[in-house]
Amino acid sequence: MMKTKKLYEDPYLKSHGAKVMGFHESGALILDETIFFPQGGGQLADEGFIQGHPVLDVKEEGEFILHYIESTEDLYLGKEVELQIDWDNRFHNMQQHTGEHILSGLAQSIHGAYNVGFHIGKDMMRVDYDKELSWEQLEDLERKANEAISQNVSIVSFYPRPTVLESLPYRSKKILEGDIRVVEVKGYDLCTCCGTHVRLSGEVGLLKILSRENYKGGVRLGVLCGFKALEYFDRLTKQSMQMSHLLCAPVLELYPALEQIFEDREKIRRLSVEKDEELIALKLEKEDGKKDLLIFEKTLKGKSLKNYVLALSHDREGLLAVFSPEEEGYSFLLISSGEDISILGKKLLKDYGGKGGGRGVNFQGWIPAKEDNQEERERIRTWFKTFTQQ
Ligand SMILES: [Zn+2]
Structure with missing residues (x-):
């Protein structure tokens, strides 16, 4: 059997026709060509449809890409099928993935902090570095990453010959074998990667670091890019507006308003303790003897x-x-x-x-x-x- 041709090399291909090449022993569908990105390298598998069937999972096994779909009943060897990826979901992944390249390239060149873990979740992107970075350093990195986004630099991928690869100052998450794909964010990052990325950094839109915790001697960050960052900000805004209404305070002054409430609550608690003490004394007098x-x-x-x-x-x-x-x-x-x-x-x-x-x-x-x-x-x-x- 031939190997599956990976068409997600062009990450902007949203739909495509392919031919059924076989069925894996697990029941998964094997096609001659695919636009579906399999899970790997910290990125989740693409979602979408094959000939109208929802795609549940996509995995890579050796030379083949396995498509797990709800039913393969009407599919047979050689049948032409229509592939359709969930473009919103794919583009979100491309925004997160490219944003991570920019941030990790900067973290390494400025602080010598290596990216040692990466996962694009449904709600948040998780990025781990092997060095402790303070919140101030992260704010600076975030600022620089957004500058890189605003400069709209191009992102290219290529397969260098081994001798060329040796001379490249690239970042690598693990020792790779076979054809090695290098992704370059011009002026910011050079890294081996198999994922899907945008063509121009401006498409990332925005990069926002949302959380930081100490992790295995380094830091673990929660990060969002692009539309996912916008969605998150939208939720924060709505919540802030509700709190602002409840606390009768402007959105940017919620914290002092909340502090005041906690102070008042403590005063009331202390007053209530005093009243209880008085009450206890009176009651004891009554019950004496x-x-x-x-x-x-x-x-x-x-x-x-x-x-x-x-x-x-x-x-x-x-x-x-x-x-x-x-x-x-x-x-x-x-x-x-x-x-x-x-x-x-x-x-x-x-x-x-x-x-x-x-x-x-x-x-x-x-x-x-x-x-x-x-x-x-x-x-x-x-x-x-x-x-x-x-
Ligand atoms: Zn990548």
Whole structure:
């Protein structure tokens, strides 16, 4: 069998006629020629249609390009088929891929930072460098990359003879064999690559670095180019407008507005702690001197409730039972000054169908109730009277 002719060397070919040359053992379609780029070199496979069938995946295996399509039922050896790639998707990939060449060429020539990882995802392009680059250095690189884009320099690819290749100062991600394709962004980058790229750097439109994290002694960047960058910016803008409306602040002053809200929230929290402390003091005064104590506490929550219970149980003789209304029930805490409380706790859970546990002088749990009202509270009081002297 002949090998598949790769027509994606001309990345602007959107549709093409080809002939069915065979079927791979996996069921994949093999054609004499193809415009579908297979996954590889950090770039995802092309999407599109072959004779109306959606293309699910495209892979390269040896001399052949394998096309995985939904059904090959109406296809047979020698049949002429129409290939159609999803051009928007392809062009997005070309924009990302070319942008990466420009950025990586600059990172290497200016900072000696080598590109060691690259992946064009659906939402974001990931680019890894083997050297730590600060956000300031990245801003400078981003600026220079966009200058390269605005200069509209040409991008060409060629297959140099081995002797010529040896003399070229190209970037390479791995040791390659066979015909080696070199992609040149004039004045900015020279790199071995099998992917699809735009013809002129201006077509990249825009390059924006969106995230930076330390990664294996270097950095991992999230980058977007062209229409993908525009889409991202559009989402950011819409979100900023919503936040601006919510915070009653101009879009470019959202951060100080948010800081103010956090400051105010902290003030309110501190005030609420003070109020709770006052309330606890008043409540303690009221409950002073009583032996067994059954309390329904609705106002105090969380840490304040804990502090209140701690203060109540301090130096207390007898039983302390604190019930806190919750949705569809009460959470409770039983504390005794000496006796084992678990028998009483377990009886409460059994009689009310609740859940919880404890041992020794502490027992906590939850019992169901339709709502928190006087009737429910009275029922619980009566239950306790049966077992205590209260
Ligand atoms: Zn490339």
